[in-house]
Amino acid sequence: MTSAITPIGLLDSDQVKSVIGAAALAPSTHNTQPWRFRCTPVGLELHADPERALPVVDADQRELLLSCGAALFNLRTAIQALGAHPATTLLPRRDQPNLLAVVRPFSARKPDPRLVELADAIPRRHTNRTPFERAVIPAATVTRLRHAAELEQAWLPRMDAVQLHRLRELVNKSHHAQLADPAFVAEWRYWTGRDCTSRGGVPDYAAGAMPADDGGWILRDFGTQATPPRGRIDEADPLVVIIGSFDDTRLDRIRAGQAMQRVLLTATAAGLDASVISQPVEVPDVRNELRDLLGSGLWPQIVLRLGRGRPVAWTPRRSLADVLLEPDQRTA
Template sequence: MTEKMASVVRRAVRAATWAPSVHNTQPWSFGVDGDEIALRADSDRRLRLCDPSGRESLISCGAALMNVRLALRALGYEPRVRVLPDPDRPALLATVRPGVAMMADVEARLLYGEVERRRTHRAGFTRLPVPEPLLEVLVAEAGGEGARLTPVRSEVAVRVLAAVTCAAQDVQSQDRLLSLEVVRWARPPGSSRGDGVPAEGYPRVPRRTRPHFAQRDYAHGHPWGSDADQFLSVSTGVVAVLTTKGDSRQDWIMAGQALQRVLLRASAHGLSAAFHTQALEMFHLREFLRQELCSQEYPQMIMRLGITFDDSGGVRRPVTEVLEER
């Protein structure tokens, strides 16, 4: 492999590490053999209680796969992707090779430029409106990856989503072991860890929006959190649900790719996203949402989209910690 190709492959892996993941667990590892990148699930980073099926872990890994694809296209190569290529190796989620050299894709370069700028938001949004044409673009981005993004227009449906989110959070907060699992991925102020949710990544005293979507309790009784945007974070934003027709491992990986494409496009236009997965981690609530609000499709992510002036930094493990090269 040439030095140029080695650089391309390494940049693609670096991009993958900046994908969003549940509680910033970064549940992936990578192997490079020649010019082939192998994306693997890291079972040690899966949430055993919140995510026993590994659904959220694979959505996270699907987002990482999207970053690899975008990086290769932005660097002038058509990615050759195989998803779940070996049934006898369930941890191997995908392999990607740089294919035919091509003109650098302008759209891919735009989204690739947002990979390290995109941030997960964990509070309310400003009252600045989200443009309707932009929402239509985000819907199209998800559809292009085989998933469906539905902005929730009905006030009643938004209230239902908020209510089940709060109910799930209340129930989960009473489960000591599950709460400890969440706390495991909370980083105290000044922590040098390269994973988990930073103390400055959520508000110290969150303002309630109407309707209110409950946030995770990462501080768990500690006076952690940020004071940024406390007087601006008053809007719920636009609530949206990402769904798929099926609910297999392949669907979860597909959902992750669609989600990341939506997030990067949103970031390119100044939008941030807040995620709410509590209700989707409880089978009966997820099934209720599938039947009553999602037209029988499987909800993979509940999110809020909006504008914020939060510019908190992100944390990631170094590439050397997640990459094995042959």
Template sequence: MNTNVIPVGSLGGEQVQSVLTSATAAPSLHNSQPWRFRLTPAAIELYADTTRAVGVADPQHRELLLSCGAALLNLRVAIRALGVHPDVQLLPDTARPDLLAVVRPQGHSVVTPLDRRLAAAIGHRRTNRMPFSSTKVDASLLDGLRQVAKLEQSWMATPDAARLPLLRTLIRQAHETQQRDPAFVGEWSHWTGRGPDSPDGVPSRTAGPLPEDQDEWVLRDFSDGQARPRVNGKDFEPNPAIAVIGTFHDLPLAHLQAGQGMQRVLLTATADGLSASFLSAVVEVTETRKQLRDLVVGGLWPQAVLRLGYGSPVPATPRRELEDMLDGGQRVANSART
């Protein structure tokens, strides 16, 4: 169903629908899509939808805020690509902690080649859980990703070769800790291995093959036991490029900023021809996150760990209908699906 929405600021109704669709293409923990929007004549308000929280893996809603920050970055990029300036206010009302951002599309701005490049990447970005090739990511590309993270008050660290074995050990420890928790396993089964008609969660078709070797970087089975057999010769790459997104503090503002930094890195990586997936267990388990902080990011708080490389195309994960992400009363009219 296509949802007709009201004009907002300098954007017409169809443009509002377009930029909201771009916003909801952001990644989220287990594809939970924990965001909702409210429209006023002057602003798009972004809220955390805590009813869609992944409570066991993310009890403090840190990853929920990262996801909403990624959606916010997509929204900003999409608005700028229309030649409109997105004026953004983060956490504007302490009495409404679920109100994460107010975006006022107002006035006009010159659309730069970078605006177009990032906007085009929104529709092509995927979480790629398949094995990557053994081709090494050039250092110049990683340097560029570090620079774009800084634009969002975030920092990206790339562990050197000496630290990678220790990091892999931490990832394995975190994975094993979670697998010993029946509540985590039950929650994991709820969100993964979804059928083709599910509008959220991780469908089996995007889950990737089941890892076979505990020394591999990718340990999680997103298929809930339905993974297809490994193709001979298509092992997970032994030494992917690893990027850790970090912040100077660990308050909600930092989580929103890190989500925007993470998404700017992901969109830039996509535009550069790179694939990416998440190694989230190590930042979900308290003890391994603390050790990761000491190991990699020099005292910064690690917020997300990315695996980067060159992968084959993968299908997109599904998204809920836009009307289901808008507050009641925001739908002006509905028209039949085309």
């Protein structure tokens, strides 16, 4: 075991290793995994990893904060499943902007069965970009997903047929805007279509969701470094939801990332698959249009596609040593 892992509070070294491993299974844009962790006598720290930032598609690091928020929710949930209370402070030091949270597992708490269920879903949750089956998701499940977002101070608004049709148009518009940007394409190519042995980025077997020009949903294969993306029609009508926040500060984005992960784990526990439709929140003008579509009361943070797809392989993860900071090490 690496020397950077030490007991913290009620957790021994093996348990600390286990909860960091659970945190590192969170989703991230292009599978960049932009997080680092550090063990200290006063708590377990979550840091943003600026070397894993995406300067083109995520210039203000909004999606980086969402990804780290998802990792934080996994961390909190895994700690609670072990019977410890994860007292959490967000953005604890102004002079360390990359220090996003400190989690202090120093007091005991009986595990909540609902959180244990989510903890059990952590290793089973993975992005599924295949076409989904034709199936209606029960209203009770949608209600649970909405409640999951609200528990993390975010909101999953109801969308009618007109709004969903307009959303498809906005995804199509943003997708073509991105492909027309050479800098975006270069960054996208760097992180996608990778060899399956790569620890980061999206391997070449993965595909992403985008809308067809006729308003239906197709699935985009990332292809290789030398080939263009390819499309396959998704005949199903997936459940598409938006997670939003009332403000758009760094704190709101971290909270929205936690809400996203709670929704994804709730979906996994219900037997659903999910993938992210990122284009309409990555193009600023389109994101503003999407905000108007929601009535201007919410900042859209992430768009999710939910349903049941065929089994797919997991995306790889960085090694434990690669995501750990030594006690005296700081992120830039």
